[in-house]
Amino acid sequence: MTPSPQPTVMPRRLTPRSIIARGALLITAIFLLIALLIRAALLIQGRHDIAWNLSLLGSFGFGFWYDLLAAGYAVVPWFLLTLLLPPALWRSRAAPWVVSFLLLPYAVVFVFIGVAEWFFWDEFQVRFNFIAVDYLVFTQEVIDNIQQSYPMPLIYAGLALAGSAVVWMTWRVGAVRWVCAGDSAWKLRILPVLGIALVVVGASCLFSQSQLPRFSNEFNRELAKDGPYAFCAAFWESEIDYERFYLKQDTDKALVRAKELLTLSDTPPASPDPRDLRRVIKHEGPEKRHNIVFVSVESLSAAFMSHFKVNFKMRSYLTPNLDRLADEGILFTNLYATGTRTVRGLEALTLSVPPTPGQSIVWRPMNTNLFTSGSVCRSRGYDVSYLYGGDAMFDNMRTYFSRNNYRVIDRGTKPKSEITFQNAWGVADEDLFRWALQEADTNHAANKPFFMHVMTVSNHRPFTFPENRIDMPQGSRDAAVKYTDWCIGDFLEKAKSKPWFANTIFVIVADHCHGSAGKVELDVTKYHIPCIIWNPQLIQPRSYDRLCSQIDMVPTLFGMMNWSYTTRNFGQDVFSPGYTPDKERIYVSNYQKIAYITQGDFAMLKPKQESTLGRVDLKAGTITPDKSGTLQSRLDDTISLYQSASWLFRNGHLGAETDKP
Structure with missing residues (x-):
């Protein structure tokens, strides 16, 4: 120069x-x-x-x-x-x-x-x-x-x-x-x-x-x-103090109202204490001791499956295996994720709690020995594990799951001979599912029931995977979706030959959608995800079309297995008689913005004690503002639920509960 x-x-x-x-x-x-x-x-x-x-x-x-x-x-x-x-x-x-x-x-x-x-x-x-x-x-x-x-x-x-x-x-x-x-x-x-x-x-x-x-x-x-x-x-601002930044009520008033909203006709409170939000889940008859393989799929929007008729002509070819499984099992067609990141999905699927402001509980301090899906299974003698294709230190997963007594299996725990393909985010999904088969075989040989949470990674940029698996070139989101679909189909086909298959329930659910931004403050169409509960030998095919949340999937599964326990979570068994239409609701969030939707009413809380009220069209994502003031009760309910969830965690009331009622 x-x-x-x-x-x-x-x-x-x-x-x-x-x-x-x-x-x-x-x-x-x-x-x-x-x-x-x-x-x-x-x-x-x-x-x-x-x-x-x-x-x-x-x-x-x-x-x-x-x-x-x-x-x-x-x-x-x-x-x-x-x-x-x-x-x-x-x-x-x-x-x-x-x-x-x-x-x-x-x-x-x-x-x-x-x-x-x-x-x-x-x-x-x-x-x-x-x-x-x-x-x-x-x-x-x-x-x-x-x-x-x-x-x-x-x-x-x-x-x-x-x-x-x-x-x-x-x-x-x-x-x-x-x-x-x-x-x-x-x-x-x-x-x-x-x-x-x-x-x-x-x-x-x-x-x-x-x-x-x-x-x-x-x-x-x-x-x-x-x-x-x-x-x-x-x-x-990653850690947001609810009490300081959001609309709030008197704590006891919020807890009382949250308790009323969470209590169903068949899930009575565990105690009269207004600050005790535990509920008693009681089923008659013997419990079923099925193994559980819980697969949370990276960025699997409902729009990718042809069953949801979204961009049908363009994407009907991406998920042939998932579409077949949907016909053979229980497909939840009106299910919504709580957030836009994997850690939010893991929080919802392990803790069954609303997405409180800021970071997921997976990231926060005091997240040890919580009431999780794993703790309920562990109290029944199950082996509880978390399998992840990448390095579990990412997003604090290793710390969170190990602190909550899961065995963590990830890329770092496997020898190179167990990895056939990997990229920045982890091994190919087919390697991950092969590990899952090995873990299931080991537990079956030890005569040990198992709860296995499997988290995929291939549907993530750079969207690369082994050659000659699908008929699409690598490098695009659509190709990665089709590859993951192929891996799931291959995994379940191999599982059919295993002696433990006949006694195993498979749950396939997205962690979140592949996109989050929209033209409105919080676009609910970006939270619509699929879930399939499957095993033709155990599950009768059906479609469940009522509104439900990602936090409901584990309680619903436990209900299908006739399990009785005292719960600390906010999730509901959507198949229970008490989950009536007036109880249908979902929780969605985008870090600072947290919303509660029920019967078409939309109430969102934002920092600086701000809120948005209106009527929401779940299919279009549009929100019609409430100008009449008739939705104030919905706003009060939203405050009660989120304030209570935040208070319970901050005060150590989400600890593991192992005693049966």
């Missing part, structure tokens, strides 16, 4: 005197320009979902404000680095090269953020959020995933060229020389550092992303965010 001729230096009286302040202004200008280009690019990418109206002025106006706040944080490293360099260096002929050297990583990082935001929006249709924070914790998996999904050498080269181009432009317009023409005295360099420190601290205290106003179209609101600022906000 060859410096261009020196430009005319602007009069000092019109510009900052300090070299450090001038550099900060240059970095801020670069950041704001790239942020503007990112926002414009995302506008083009989301053009079919964005509302093209005057609210776009708000998207760009508020966006500029949050870009400016983010720029205040971005210049902090510049202040610290330049403060440490001696004045003699700034007065030397090398000063322009030093400035350029310091600007280059800034330019590369800014461009990298833009590229990352493009791909993140492409995957999730939002700016950086909790998902980005969670994934950054597990750097190795994310790096491997990126390397296997995208042509990284070309991207790295492109980033380097783009960053160099930005620095070259600063040379061409004379900005670098302008910076170096500033005064390098220590006094003038220290004062801006103190000033920016006050600005950053003040901005942190006075401004937050939650102050961004609501938009009629959520995509427009997402566009108004700044990616790095949104990332930091998500990091700091």
Whole structure:
């Protein structure tokens, strides 16, 4: 890079005197320009979902404000680095090269953020959020995933060229020389550092992303965010105190109402204590001692199965095995996941509790020896295990399941000879199901009933798997769905030849859908998932079409097995006589937003004691706001249930219960 001729230096009286302040202004200008280009690019990418109206002025106006706040944080490293360099260096002929050297990583990082935001929006249709924070914790998996999904050498080269181009432009317009023409005295360099420190601290205290106003179209609101600022906000707000940020009632009043809502005609309270939400599950006759294989499938939206007639012509060929199993077993057609991440699905399927704000309980402290599906089985002498195709340290799975007395089997526990194919996220699903067959064989040989929770990974980017399994090329979501479907069919076909098959119930259920964003604040169509309970020798085929939640699947399964126990969970046996139409309800969430839906009524709680009430169309996902005020009772019920669930966990009332009634 060859410096261009020196430009005319602007009069000092019109510009900052300090070299450090001038550099900060240059970095801020670069950041704001790239942020503007990112926002414009995302506008083009989301053009079919964005509302093209005057609210776009708000998207760009508020966006500029949050870009400016983010720029205040971005210049902090510049202040610290330049403060440490001696004045003699700034007065030397090398000063322009030093400035350029310091600007280059800034330019590369800014461009990298833009590229990352493009791909993140492409995957999730939002700016950086909790998902980005969670994934950054597990750097190795994310790096491997990126390397296997995208042509990284070309991207790295492109980033380097783009960053160099930005620095070259600063040379061409004379900005670098302008910076170096500033005064390098220590006094003038220290004062801006103190000033920016006050600005950053003040901005942190006075401004937050939650102050961004609501938009009629959520995509427009997402566009108004700044990616790095949104990332930091998500990091700091991952743990949300319900009592502080959400609408609430008197604790005892909330618990009493929650107890009324949870109690069915055939599940009486365990005690008269208003703070004791346990219920007695009682069945007449002997319990069935079936083995249980519980398969939670990565990102299996209901839309992928032809039974649900969503994009039928396009996707009817993706799940031939699951569609056949649906005809041979019990298919739940009106089932909804509680969240948008695997850890939410695991929380719902193991704990059967609503999705309280913030992170899943799988991630939180005090998640040891809880009342889980595994603890109910273990109290009956079952071997309880969790099988995962990836590394179970991801998403805190190993810690959570081992703390709750599951045996954890993952990629790290298996020798290389047991792995035929793997990518960033784990082994191929066929390897995972082979491990499941081995575990079942071992338990059967030991005359031990088993509860096995199997979590698949192949339906995850980079969507790669062994060759010659399906008639589609690798690398797409649809191909990964079809491969996982093939693996499930192959697994069950092999299981049929096993001596334990005749006494084993198989449950196949999604952990969440493959997408989460929509045009409304919380799009319920993005939570619609399938569940199949199957074994032709034990299960009579039927379709269950009533509304139910992911948290109901384990209680329903235990009810089918005639089990009696005292439950601490919020899930219901949807086949019980007490689960009448007026008791049908679902819980859905998106980290900060938590909703309760029953009989078409939609009540959502949000931070800052805000709420949304209306009537929801579950098929279309549209919400008609309640302007009459008739849904206040639904809002009260929503507060009672979520406040109680949060209170129970925080106060240690979700511990394992092993005594039968």
